[in-house]
Amino acid sequence: MRIVLAYQSGVPIYEQIKEQIKASVLSGELPENELLPSIRQFARDLKVSVITTTRAYNDLELEGYIQTVPGKGCYVKRINGDLIKAKHLAETKTAMATAVRQGKLAGLTTADLHHLLDETEGTIK
Amino acid sequence: MNNAIEIKNLSKRYKNFLLDGISFSVPSGYICGFIGQNGAGKTTTMKLMLNMALKDSGEIEVLGKSGDDESLKEELGVLFDQPYFQEDWNPIDIERAVKPFYRQWDSKAYHQYLAKFSLDPKQKFKAMSRGMKMKLGMAVTLSHDAKLLLLDEPTSGLDPVMRDEMLDVFRDYLVEEDRTIFFSTHITSDLEKIADYIIYIQDGRIVYSGLKDELTEKYCLIRGGEGDLPQDKRKSMIGLREHTAGFEGMIEVTETGGFPPEVVIETVTLEDIMVHMSRNGETL
Numbered sequence: 001m002r003i004v005l006a007y008q009s010g011v012p013i014y015e016q017i018k019e020q021i022k023a024s025v026l027s028g029e030l031p032e033n034e035l036l037p038s039i040r041q042f043a044r045d046l047k048v049s050v051i052t053t054t055r056a057y058n059d060l061e062l063e064g065y066i067q068t069v070p071g072k073g074c075y076v077k078r079i080n081g082d083l084i085k086a087k088h089l090a091e092t093k094t095a096m097a098t099a100v101r102q103g104k105l106a107g108l109t110t111a112d113l114h115h116l117l118d119e120t121e122g123t124i125k
Numbered sequence: 126m127n128n129a130i131e132i133k134n135l136s137k138r139y140k141n142f143l144l145d146g147i148s149f150s151v152p153s154g155y156i157c158g159f160i161g162q163n164g165a166g167k168t169t170t171m172k173l174m175l176n177m178a179l180k181d182s183g184e185i186e187v188l189g190k191s192g193d194d195e196s197l198k199e200e201l202g203v204l205f206d207q208p209y210f211q212e213d214w215n216p217i218d219i220e221r222a223v224k225p226f227y228r229q230w231d232s233k234a235y236h237q238y239l240a241k242f243s244l245d246p247k248q249k250f251k252a253m254s255r256g257m258k259m260k261l262g263m264a265v266t267l268s269h270d271a272k273l274l275l276l277d278e279p280t281s282g283l284d285p286v287m288r289d290e291m292l293d294v295f296r297d298y299l300v301e302e303d304r305t306i307f308f309s310t311h312i313t314s315d316l317e318k319i320a321d322y323i324i325y326i327q328d329g330r331i332v333y334s335g336l337k338d339e340l341t342e343k344y345c346l347i348r349g350g351e352g353d354l355p356q357d358k359r360k361s362m363i364g365l366r367e368h369t370a371g372f373e374g375m376i377e378v379t380e381t382g383g384f385p386p387e388v389v390i391e392t393v394t395l396e397d398i399m400v401h402m403s404r405n406g407e408t409l
Contacts, residue, residue, distance in 0.1 A: 010392055040301070044297060044300050048318055048319075049155075049156065050155055050299065051155065051322075051338065
């Protein structure tokens, strides 16, 4: 799992932790049933307050990414269909961004890009 | 037990100072920073908590016991801005002197801390630097399984490297549950990342007590050029400073509507809050 925090970014630290764990879960880097570091240990490691990691974990639990087993710890949950959808959407956006960037390098206009998208979609069943 | 510290209507009058019926509580299991300017009443409050000064009125409950319960002392780790030990003693002599006071004294842990802090067990106290003395004080404080650390300005006078090491010690201590740290400081940058709760005292009164994030998320800094400050926003500004080319100050995040788009809005630090609050002389 990768967590890199930006302290000056204006994005709350708990939000950054949450989003990065989410990314690790979605990419499959954190597999189902993987035990996450304890809230206190994690706060110590990341040099943040205990409330910060608690907040990140609570949000992740609410959003269905992790599950707390009392007395044992927090585990990565089985990802449901919606999550997979979200993952595919994220990948689509990344691929699309790459396509648009490349297109601009090739001097394509917005209309050219739309046309190309329709054409590509037609070839994939 | 939910609160490590409970203070109700605590008052103490000195010739030139009044601690004015303060109340606050510190939840157990977290780090709570006690901030305020020099002379605001931080050390007085801590001394009253430790029964080192006599209160005029009010209630003090620490770890579920009354503040004057002597059995409490064993469960506390206390460090004031400078530890006092016999100048000619070395860490081994010091252990011999303090050990009888604690049933839970852990000699092994003490020596591990000495090694961790690179302290020579044979070096005399008087020959130590300020940083080394503070580390020695922490080693003593941490070696009797204290449930609550009460630290008064534990990082003041330390260089940045040493301060960071000190904060790491706090973090390690807090990995175990049911341990609480209450520490006063005017170096608020130490608290930005580490503290869960903040108690803010100003002129003998508590002006904020609660989650640190709620405090720093409530306000923002705002700066603008000449004519960018609408008349009706004036009263919402905290610590407003106007100059020939514009203005700057602090404001509640919910009040930021109604300014022209040219103004700059930034997040606040605890230091910003202290500076602007004291400029205003108002309570939160």
